[in-house]
Amino acid sequence: xxxxxxxxxxxxxxxxxxxxxxxxxxxxxxxxxxxxxxxxxxxxxxxxxxxxxxxxxxxxxxxxxxxxxxxxxxxxxxxxxxxxxxxxxxxxxxxxxxxxxxxxxxxxxxxxxxxxxxxxxxxxxxxxxxxxxxxxxxxxxxxxxxxxxxxxxxxxxxxxxxxxxxxxxxxxxxxxxxxxxxxxxxxxxxxxxxxxxxxxxxxxxxxxxxxxxxxxxxxxxxxxxxxxxxxxxxxxxxxxxxxxxxxxxxxxxxxxxxxxxxxxxxxxxxxxxxxxxxxxxxxxxxxxxxxxxxxxxxxxxxxxxxxxxxxxxxxxxxxxxxxxxxxxxxxxxxxxxxxxxxxxxxxxxxxxxxxxxxxxxxxxxxxxxxxxxxxxxxxxxxxxxxxxxxxxxxxxxxxxxxxxxxxxxxxxxxxxxxxxxxxxxxxxxxxxxxxxxx
Numbered sequence: 001x002x003x004x005x006x007x008x009x010x011x012x013x014x015x016x017x018x019x020x021x022x023x024x025x026x027x028x029x030x031x032x033x034x035x036x037x038x039x040x041x042x043x044x045x046x047x048x049x050x051x052x053x054x055x056x057x058x059x060x061x062x063x064x065x066x067x068x069x070x071x072x073x074x075x076x077x078x079x080x081x082x083x084x085x086x087x088x089x090x091x092x093x094x095x096x097x098x099x100x101x102x103x104x105x106x107x108x109x110x111x112x113x114x115x116x117x118x119x120x121x122x123x124x125x126x127x128x129x130x131x132x133x134x135x136x137x138x139x140x141x142x143x144x145x146x147x148x149x150x151x152x153x154x155x156x157x158x159x160x161x162x163x164x165x166x167x168x169x170x171x172x173x174x175x176x177x178x179x180x181x182x183x184x185x186x187x188x189x190x191x192x193x194x195x196x197x198x199x200x201x202x203x204x205x206x207x208x209x210x211x212x213x214x215x216x217x218x219x220x221x222x223x224x225x226x227x228x229x230x231x232x233x234x235x236x237x238x239x240x241x242x243x244x245x246x247x248x249x250x251x252x253x254x255x256x257x258x259x260x261x262x263x264x265x266x267x268x269x270x271x272x273x274x275x276x277x278x279x280x281x282x283x284x285x286x287x288x289x290x291x292x293x294x295x296x297x298x299x300x301x302x303x304x305x306x307x308x309x310x311x312x313x314x315x316x317x318x319x320x321x322x323x324x325x326x327x328x329x330x331x332x333x334x335x336x337x338x339x340x341x342x343x344x345x346x347x348x349x350x351x352x353x354x355x356x357x358x359x360x361x362x363x364x365x366x367x368x369x370x371x372x373x374x375x376x377x378x379x380x381x382x383x384x385x386x387x388x389x390x391x392x393x394x395x396x397x398x399x400x401x402x403x404x405x406x407x408x409x410x411x412x413x414x415x416x417x418x419x420x421x422x423x424x425x426x427x428x429x430x431x432x433x434x435x436x437x438x
Contacts, residue, residue, distance in 0.1 A: 002121070003021075003121050003124065004117040004118075004120075004121055005405065006292075006293070006294030006295075006296050006297065006405075007093065007101075007103060007111075007294065007295065007296065008089075008101055008102055008103030008104060008111070008112075009021070009025070009101045009102045009103075010092050010093070010095060010099060010100075010101030011092075011099060011100075011101065012098055012099055013045040013049075013098060013099065013100045017045075017049065017092075017099070017100045017101055017102075019048055019049060019051075019052040020052070021102075021124075022049045022050070022052035022053040022056070022090070022102060023052040023053070023055055023056040024056065024124045025053060025056065025088070025102055025104075025120065025124065026052065026053040026054065026055060026056020026057040026058075026059070026060070026062075026088075027056040027057075027059065027060055027123075027129040028056075028120045028121075028123035028124050028128070028129065029056075029057060029060075029062070029086055029088070029104065029120060030056060030057045030058075030059070030060025030061065030062040030129075030138070031060065031123060031128065031129065031130075032085070033057070033060075033062050033084075033085040033086050034062060034063065034085055035062065035063045035064075035065065035082065035083065035084040035085055036057050036062055036063070036064055036065070036084055036085060036086050036087065036088060037064075037065045037067060037075060037078045037079050037082055037084045037086075037087040037088070037105075037145075038050060038053060038054060038057075038064055038065070038066055038067070038075070038087070038088045038089075038090070039066070039067040039068060039069070039070035039072075039074065039075040039078070039087075039088075039089055039090070039145070040068075040069060040070070040089065040090035040091060040174075041069070041071075041072070041089070041090070041091040041092075041093075041173060041174045041198065041232045041233040042069055042172065042173060042174055042196035042197060042198040042232070043091070043092065043097060043100050043198030043232070044198050044199075045100045045198075046090045046091070046100060046198065049090050049100055049102070050066075050090045053088060053090065053102065054066070054140065057138055058137050058138035058139070058140065059131050059132065059137060059138075060129065060130075060131065060132060060138065061131075061132030061133075061136050061137055061138050062138040063138045063139045063140075063141075064138055064139070064140045064141070065078070065082045065084060065141055065142075065143050066140060066141070066142050066143070067142075067143050067144070067145040067146075068142065069174055069196060070089075070145055070146060070174055070177075071146075071149075071173075071174045071175050071176075071177055071230075071233055071234035071235070071328065071329060072089040072091055072093070072103065072174075072233040072234065072235040072325070072326075073109075073149070073234065073235055073323070073325045073326065073327035073328060073329060073330070074145045074146060074149045074174075074177060074329075075087045075088070075089045075105065075145070076089070076105045076109045076111075076323065076325030076327075077109055077145070077148075077149055077152065077323055077325060077327070078143070078145040078148070078149075079105050079106070079107050079109070080107045080108070080109065081145070081148060082143065084107065085107065086104060086105060086106065086107075086112075087104070087105035088102055088103070088104055088105070089102070089103045089105070089233060090102055091103060091174075091232065091233040092232065093205075093231055093232060093233050093235060093236070094205045094206035094207075094231035094232060094236060095205065095206075095232075096200075096204065096205065097198055097199050097200055097205075104116070104117070104120070105325065106324075108303070108323075108324050109323035109324040109325040110299045110300070110303060110324035110325065111295070111296045111299060111325070112296075113296065113300060114296075146176065146177045146180065147180075149177050149181075149329065150177050150180040150181040150184055150329075151184075152322075153177075153181040153327075153329060153330050153333050154181060154184050154185055154333075156319075156322050156330065157185065157333055157334065157337050159185060159337050159340075160186075161185065161186030162182075162185045162186050162187050162336060162337060162340045163186050163187070163188075163340075164182075164186075164187045164188070164225045164226060164336050164339065164340050165187070165188045165190075165222070165223055165224045165225050165226075166182055166187050166188070166189050166190070166224060166225065166226050166227070166228060166336055167189075167190045167191075167192060167215060167218055167219055167222070167224045167226075167227045167228070167240075168182070168189055168190070168191050168192070168194075168227075168228045168229075168230075168332070169191075169192040169193055169202075169203070169207070169212060169214070169215040169227070169228065169229040169230070170191055170192070170193055170194045170196075170230055170234075171193050171200065171202065171203060171205055171207060171229065171230050171231060171232060172193045172194075172195060172196060172197040172198075172199075172200045172201060172202050172203075172205075172232075173196065173200070173205065173230055173231060173232040173233060173234055174196060174232065174233050174234055175230035175233075175234030175328060175329060176194070176196070177234070177329045178228060178230065178234065178328070178329040178332045178333070179191055179194070181329055181332075181333050182332070182333060182336060185333060185336075185337075187336060190218075190222075190224070192214065192215060192218070198232075200232065205231050205232040206231055206236075207229035207230060207231055207236060207237075207238040207315065209246045211229075212227075212229045212238065212240065212246055215227045215229055215240055216240050216244045216245070216246050217244065219240045219241075219242065219244050220243060220244025221244075224242065225242045225336070225339055225340075225343075226239060226240065226241070226242060226335060226336050226339050226344060227239065227240030227241075227244075228240075228332040228335065228336075230328050230329075230332075231315070231328075234328040234329060235295070235316060235325070235326045235327070235328050236314065236315035236316055236326070236328055237315055237317060237328035237329075237331040237332050237335070238252070238315050239252055239332075239335045239344060241339075241343065241344040241345040241348060242339070242343060242344070242345060243345050245345060245348070247344065247348055248313070249312070249313025249314055249315060250273060250274035250276055250277055250313045250351075251276075251348050251351045252311075252313075252315075252335075253269065253273065253277050253311040253312070253313055253317075254276060254277045254280040254281070254351045255335075255338065255344065255347045255348065255351065256309060256311055256317055256331070256334065256335075256338075257269075257277065257280075257281055257286070257308075257309045257311060258280060258281060258284060258286070258347075259334075259338055260308050260309035260319060261281065261284070261286040261308035261309055262284075262286070262308065263284055263285035263286065264285060264286075264306075265286055265287075265306055265307070265308040266286065266287045266288065266289045266306055266307045266308070267281060267286060267287070267288050267289065267307065267308060267309045267310065267311070268288075268289050268291055268298050268301035268302045268304075268307050268309070268310035268311075268318075269288050269289070269290060269291065269298070269310070269311060269312070270290065270291050270292065270293040270294070270297070270298060270312055270313075270388070271290045271291070271292065271293065271385070271387055271388050271389070271391045271400055271402075272293055272313070272400055272402070272413055273288070273290075273312075273313055274313070274354060274356060274415060275352075275354055275397065275398060275415050275416075275417070276351055276352040276353065276354050277351075279352050280350070280351050280352060286308075289301055289304075289307065290385065290387060290391070291310075291387065291388075292387050292388035293312070293388050293402070294312075295312055295316040295318070295326045297388075298310040298311065298312055298316065298318060299318055299320075299324045299325070299326070302318045302320040302324060303320060303324055307320060308320070308321075312326075315328070317330075317331040317334075319334075352417075354415055354416065354417050354422070355415065355416065355418070355419045355422040356413065356414070356415040356422065357412075357413070357414040357415070357422050357423065357425070357426040358411070358412065358413050358414075359411075359412040359426065359430065360404075360409045360410070360411055360412070361409065361410045361412065361430075361433055361437075362408055362409055363408060363409065363410055363437060364408065366403040366404070366408055366409070366410055367403070369403075369410060369433070369436050369437055370389065370390070370401070370403050370410065370436075372435075372436035373390055373401050373410075373432060373433060373436045374386055374390050376432055376435065376436060377390045377392060377401075377432060378390075383395075388402060389401050389402025389403060389411075390402075392429075394416075394425065396416055396417055396418075396421060397414065397415055397416030397417065397421055397422065397425045398414070398415055398416075398425070399412065399413065399414040399415075399425050399426065399428065399429040400412070400413040400414075400429075401429055401432065401433060410433055412426065412429050412430065412433065414426035414428075414429050
């Protein structure tokens with residue numbers, strides 16, 4: 001059984017995620033770690049999962065720095081601040097309250113890569129663990145990482161008083177550092193769902209357009225300049241323009257990337273990103289570099305020379321010169337700073353709006369079907385990549401056939417610059433999948 005997905009270990013508490021598993025992760029991580037930072041989001045299960053994790057680390061002789069209830073980017077950044085070897089966020093991010101998980105971080109702020117995840121998983125399966133002697137077990141200390149995080153954001157922006165009116169929908173999650181940082185920058189902040197509560201009573205954790213309707217309505221009806229929304233652990237950030245318009249992930253990606261990159265540089269984006277992003281960046285001679293879907297892969301690409309920014313339309317934003325962790329609070333403050341220079345609504349109006357088509361097809365053996373899809377596409381098309389599923393660039397459009405990671409589905413995405421062409425591209429992708437199923 002594979003424990004790690006692209007965003008760490010995640011799943012239902014008591015089934016996939018248990019105290020026994022958290023203990024094993026602590027023991028496995030403690031094999032070659034002298035010091036580890038740990039923190040959690042507000043889910044009730046996080047308390048006992050973190051206790052088990054810490055027990056496994058200390059039993060291994062590893063010292064633990066507990067930053068308590070903290071956003072995932074706060075934990076990721078704190079690894080370097082505390083000269084630690086690794087960090088662990090006990091979180092299920094935007095998942096529902098019955099889920100939880102563990103995400104592991106490197107000192108650079110980058111999540112554990114594939115090789116590192118495989119090492120930890122191998123140790124767990126093999127039971128590769130030697131407890132420390134009774135007098136050499138690890139120590140435990142508590143630390144405030146929220147204040148340094150807010151200070152780091154303010155220093156990174158290097159902005160004068162913004163004097164912006166901002167509504168922040170914390171989503172009952174761990175993103176309280178965002179109001180802290182915004183206030184330190186001179187903003188006037190009103191919060192929604194500001195009380196941490198792992199049941200997420202105010203709205204579902206993921207900041208989708210539907211879940212952020214209250215935020216959009218409040219921004220539109222008030223004098224607010226920007227609305228900000230986070231998920232449960234604040235690694236994701238979505239924004240609402242001053243006119244109440246919820247900005248799509250592709251639009252926000254295009255805005256952030258254009259502000260961050262200069263001519264000749266590249267921006268890392270996943271294979272399901274809209275063609276509008278590439279077109280918008282081409283105007284300033286900036287290229288996109290495609291990655292598999294998942295912020296782990298975007299961060300890996302963003303760490304390469306010449307990559308100025310990395311982002312996912314799902315709401316993960318990475319400025320590699322600041323941290324390789326998707327930092328929702330940093331993204332929130334950056335969005336407000338950009339709006340203060342020129343409104344997000346005006347910036348969004350400059351991003352092309354192309355028709356995109358999506359479909360899901362249920363299959364019995366998605367692995368075998370995708371193998372036949374790959375063979376067919378590579379035979380027929382010259383400009384095709386297999387980074388994550390199969391993506392075909394048609395020049396005036398593209399399509400992606402990709403197996404769901406959790407369901408017996410093949411997902412189809414097709415986009416073009418014109419409506420009729422988008423329908424044609426979707427039909428071509430469907431035909432390939434239909435042939436592969438036979």
